[in-house]
Amino acid sequence: MSGEWREGQPARSGTAVAVGAQIRRRRMQRGMSAAELARRAGLSKATLSGLEAGTGNPTIDTLDAVAVALHIPLTDLLARDTDSGPLHIPATAARRDEPTRELLRRVGSGHSLELWRLRMPPRSHFDGVPHAPGTVEHLLIASGTLTAGPSDDLRELRPGDLLAFAGDRPHLYRTGEEAADITVVIASPVVS
Helix, strand or coil: CCCCCCCCCCCCCHHHHHHHHHHHHHHHHCCCCHHHHHHHHCCCHHHHHHHHHCCCCCCHHHHHHHHHHHCCCHHHHHCCCCCCCCEEECCCCCCCCCCCCCCCCCCCCCEEEEEEEEEECCCCEEEECCCCCCCEEEEEEEECCEEEEECCCCEEECCCCEEEEECCCCEEEECCCCCEEEEEEEEEECCC
16 A cells, blocks of 8 residues: 555655655666765755655755755756656747747756757668666757657657657657658766
């Protein structure tokens, strides 16, 4: 009966469990032991263990100390893990009489970004090599059409479309009868 309160045990809220999961995930991405994170944040090992288990009731100051020790903004610890699979944003029409700006994707801090231009000739393909855990690839199609994404969840993309997906899984890129020009942004977790 996971998540239920039992007599003699601290209650676990959904928020506390989500924050605990973020702390543990970020710590592990950095190859940091719980003892090391506790030391850097100025906490006892028991306090950190409670936070990661979702049984703690931390103050903002405590969470801020953990965030500083992990080299991430406090808001990254409060963000729920919402990986619901690839994010596909179809292109929208531009206004004719003024500039059109759209926020397509916000990448949280704690990431190293690489910006690539990928040009693929017609009838070509290649398999993407899985990147480090936590890496997210973003594809913005400038011209042509492309079939891309996780190997088990491919998407058909047109000019202006954005696709973001977990780059730490097998993925591929494939063109049809026309060439494609793609901007690729790879966001990898920073390991300190």
